[in-house]
Amino acid sequence: MDQKxxxxxxxxxxxxxxxxxxxxKALAIVSELDDQRTVIAQITHAATQFAANPDKAQVTQKIIKILEEKALQSLPEK
Structure with missing residues (x-):
């Protein structure tokens, strides 16, 4: 199955x-994708689509927060 x-x-x-x-589980898949930045941007866009439902928005925000932390951890140190 296509990872995306x-x-x-x-x-x-x-x-x-x-x-x-x-x-x-979702993060494990994202970590294997080559274009993580694109996926993160799409997740952010999707989050706005679910903003009307507080439960869904909260879950989406958790995903975004974890992804942002992962992205920061993967940056090379200066």
């Missing part, structure tokens, strides 16, 4: 079922 499709299927499953434990 697997990620997005899981991402929307997390949002639709409000199961934050799936976040780790």
């Amino acid at each position: 499709k697997a990620f997005w299927d899981l991402f929307f499953e997390v949002l639709n079922t409000n199961q934050p434990e799936l976040i780790a």
